[in-house]
Every structure is written in structure tokens, then in C-alpha cells.
Amino acid sequence: MIRFNSVRKTFGAKQVLDGFTLDIPDGQTTVLLGYSGTGKSVALKHIVGLLEPDEGSVEVDGRIVHEMSRGELTAMRASIGYVFQFSALFDSLSVADNISLGLREQRLPEDQIVRRVAASLERVGLADQGTRFPAELSGGMRKRVGIARAIALEPRYILYDEPTTGLDPVTSAVIDELMVRNKRELGVTGVVVTHDMRSAFAVADRIAMLYQGRVHLVGTVDEIRRTEDPLVRQFIEGRP
Ligand SMILES: Nc1ncnc2c1ncn2[C@@H]1O[C@H](COP(=O)(O)OP(=O)(O)OP(=O)(O)O)[C@@H](O)[C@H]1O
Ligand SMILES: [Mg+2]
Numbered sequence: 001m002i003r004f005n006s007v008r009k010t011f012g013a014k015q016v017l018d019g020f021t022l023d024i025p026d027g028q029t030t031v032l033l034g035y036s037g038t039g040k041s042v043a044l045k046h047i048v049g050l051l052e053p054d055e056g057s058v059e060v061d062g063r064i065v066h067e068m069s070r071g072e073l074t075a076m077r078a079s080i081g082y083v084f085q086f087s088a089l090f091d092s093l094s095v096a097d098n099i100s101l102g103l104r105e106q107r108l109p110e111d112q113i114v115r116r117v118a119a120s121l122e123r124v125g126l127a128d129q130g131t132r133f134p135a136e137l138s139g140g141m142r143k144r145v146g147i148a149r150a151i152a153l154e155p156r157y158i159l160y161d162e163p164t165t166g167l168d169p170v171t172s173a174v175i176d177e178l179m180v181r182n183k184r185e186l187g188v189t190g191v192v193v194t195h196d197m198r199s200a201f202a203v204a205d206r207i208a209m210l211y212q213g214r215v216h217l218v219g220t221v222d223e224i225r226r227t228e229d230p231l232v233r234q235f236i237e238g239r240p
Helices: 040-047 070-078 095-105 110-123 139-152 169-186 197-203 221-226 230-237
Strands: 002-011 014-024 029-033 055-060 080-083 157-161 189-194 206-211 214-220
Touching (some): 014 040, 014 214, 029 040, 040 055, 040 157, 040 189, 070 080, 095 139, 110 139, 139 157, 169 189, 169 197, 189 197, 206 221, 214 230
Parallel strands (some): 029 206
Antiparallel strands (some): 002 014
């Protein structure tokens, strides 16, 4: 389980997270909603220790991330797939090599790496694309490669940062379906950061809305759909 305990984070004079508390239960998909610049990506980076809280803490499986030793941090990161907001693929590496990187870091035997790369590409519907380069792929394909790279780690958790942003509705639905299958078939606990409401409702078990540095409201999909909270309604309906 991942748990944010009253996390505060400032950059210079800017308070980004301000008492951010949220439990992310295992086996479910939790969606984190919020306006641009509210700190959603910053929150995700805290989970894997790319950022450290000024105050408060983030726990993964009961251990406080910023207190982990180097070895613990490496082990924890190996259990978490991270699908970055801008895919973050290496342009100079083939799709298969991009996916292999994290597996090589874990010093898996080469035949196992080859098997995992093939299986994860197959799972995202890109079985025959391993030798291509990121520049040759569409945005939607790049997102799928990012997801394949996460899956290949056989992680317990996957963090998806804006997985459908900038994609057409049909391609977005393909990505949503992948996230649902990762949960259902692989038992992955998902954290999805998005401002795409259609995607949020398609993949979430729970939805948390981040506002002014903290969780404004958290609930099941049905609770969020039915809420009369003005801030959430405004966000869902996209009203200015
Ligand atoms: N490493 C950093 N150094 C300084 N400021 C940062 C850093 N990372 C994030 N910020 C600032 O923190 C705020 C929140 O950024 P964040 O990327 O988390 O927003 P977001 O909610 O993910 O937005 P979007 O939906 O546009 O991706 C922004 O004002 C951003 O400029
Ligand atoms: Mg972001």
C-alpha cells in the first residue's frame, strides 16, 4: 500500500503540496484529478523518491521512502512501474532496448529479458514493433511503449502520469483498457494522474481530487459522479 501522510512540498516561494494525505489501497486503481500545475506529477515523484517531502512522509508497503537506504530504494523502485507524462523514451534506443533498460538494471538473465520484452509488447498490442525507434511511432504508440516498459518490470504498482493526454478518444480508450487489464489480469495497483474525466471514470475504483495542495475530496467513482461538491462538479463539467 502507498500512503501519503501530510506531505508538504515547496519550490522556492511556491507551496505545491500542503498537507497532502491519501491512502492508495492495493489491488485498485486510484485516480488523482486536478488542475494543471496543482502538483499531481510532484505527488507521483514522491512515491519513488525522485522528490523528498519538506514535511510529512510517503510510505510504500509500510516503509517511509525518504528513510530508505540506497538498497531499499532500489528494491522499492523495482516494484513500481512509472509511465512518465511525456513517455520519456530514449530516442537513440529501439523500443525493445527502451523496455530492456530497467530489466538490465535488475541484472535479469538475457533470455528472461527477451521473454519479458516480448510479452509486454504483446500485451500492449505492439508485438512486432520492438526494432523500431521512438521517433517512428505515433504519440499513442509511444504511450503504449511506456506502459510496456512498466509492465515488463512485473511491478506491484504502476504510476501513470497523464496516460491519455493529447490522444484521440479511440486511442485513449485503448490506453484505458490496458490500464484496466493491468489491474484485472496482473493484479497491479494503479495510480493514475489525469485531467481526462472520461478516462478517470473508465479506469478508477477511487477518485481523489487534488486542490490547493491537498485532497479536496476522495470517493468511489459513483460517489464522485453524484457529488454536489461545487469544485468537483465544476471540474467534471469543465466549466470556467
Ligand atoms: N523540480 C521542480 N522545481 C521547481 N518547481 C517545480 C518542480 N517540479 C514541479 N514544480 C512546480 O510545482 C508545481 C506543480 O507541478 P506539477 O508538475 O506537479 O503539476 P501537475 O499537477 O502535474 O500539472 P499538469 O497537469 O500540467 O501536468 C508547478 O508550479 C511546477 O512549476
Ligand atoms: Mg503533471
